Amino acid sequence: MKIAHIIFSLNMGSIENELVDIINYQSHANHLIALFIINSKTDQDLMDQINKDVHIVQIKRNEGSRHIFPIIKLNYLLNKWDAQVIHCHNQNIIGTLFSRHLKRKALITVYDGIADQSINRYKKLFTVSHSLEKMALKKLVYQPKIIYGGVNLAAIPFKRNHRRESNRPFRILQINSLYQNEYGQHLLIEALACLHNKGIKNIWIDFIGDGESQQNLEALTSNYQLENYITFLRNKSRTYICQKLKDYDVLVHPGQDEGFTLTIFEAMAAKVPVLISNTSTSMEIINQGELGFFFTSNNYFSLANTIEHIKSMKGPDLEEMAEHAYQYVKQNHNIQTLTESYLQHYTA
Known part of the structure; x- marks a missing residue:
């Protein structure tokens, strides 16, 4: 044809x-x-x-x-x-x-x-x-x-162990263009500040992407004195992203309704838990919470609490959800x- x-x-x-x-x-x-x-x-x-x-x-x-x-x-x-x-x-x-x-x-x-x-x-x-x-x-x-x-599963190596030593930082990845009104990156920074106020500080966030909100997001990071915990990696190649996904503990997409987001499926293929806002399209992707975690849309307190919950979960429980999500992506x-x-x- x-x-x-x-x-x-x-x-x-x-x-x-x-x-x-x-x-x-x-x-x-x-x-x-x-x-x-x-x-x-x-x-x-x-x-x-x-x-x-x-x-x-x-x-x-x-x-x-x-x-x-x-x-x-x-x-x-x-x-x-x-x-x-x-x-x-x-x-x-x-x-x-x-x-x-x-x-x-x-x-x-x-x-x-x-x-x-x-x-x-x-x-x-x-x-x-x-x-x-x-x-x-x-x-x-x-x-x-x-x-x-x-997604092309053959191009995405997957996470083999969700057990995390207590002294190892909990690593969060966020991938999207830096337009905070649309993709909500500021909510993730606010959530990290909330966790710091509760004494939970061994969490790192990597942002991958460029966009007009980068200066605002960097200023917000500085205001909360989070420069040692948040890194703006700018744009990265798809090959880089697919190879590095398995090194993170959770992929977070905090936007209110992001439409089609391939990186959520790619994270599932890498057996990395995903955390998204509870909008209709996003909830459909994680099958109403069966395949991933969710928080109340546009609410950074809810986002912070859900991150804390995921961080506290035992490795076998995370592995069970991650494997279920992987098999769903593999089949569908x-x-x-x-x-x-x-x-x-x-x-x-």
Whole structure:
């Protein structure tokens, strides 16, 4: 099958990471794959991970540009490639396709909120969760299909021992762009300050990611005199993250509703416990608390108390939950199952 995937930018993120896994798997399965990247922004680490047999087309439009030439170029090259399926990974891409010929082939995967009625212009719509399906049904004139996110388990070494010596710091990892209003990193810093006030100080936090809130978050860290306990590692490659996940005691995602977050599944694949806020999408990911821990959304006291609880748990209890989460991801969220589901539904 000849398949074209389109995305606005190939930055480091959950959507982009999964897209690279999908196109690599489809390429290894002997399908003809092209990746069209509309904007000029790309992450070189992600680009380097793409199978050499994948045809990469970079339109190199400046982000936010209203110039028509890059879109004309996109349509010309899409027509020239003449794919059987055009799989879009941003909702507004349909507006860049000129001809009915191209639009009739266009499918969309929705990873977060539903933008507007324009999603009805796609031939098919896939969502990554039941909560997104419910949102889509309010605007769609046809039935969406749920295809959950998937990870490449072979690329993620897992944690083999959850027993922790009392003198070893409890290590927390948070991975996301540093936009605190959206992803809630400030809540994690506030929670650590609460724990310090209770005399619980052998906890370290590593933040991976860049963003406009970094200066504010560093200032908050300084205000609480937590510089020796919090490290801002900036952006790291996906390979680095997958290799290092097993070294942490818990992955924390404190955002109020983060939509599709591949790193939660990757942490489960690494047998690392996850702690998330109790929003609908997040709770679906951990099966209402069966596969991970949760705290009251936007409440750093609740977050601090849950961290303290996890830290106090015995190794065998953590291992039992981590193993259960691992087996769930292995069965339901592996990249092979995900990609084969897409291939089945492209032509169904």
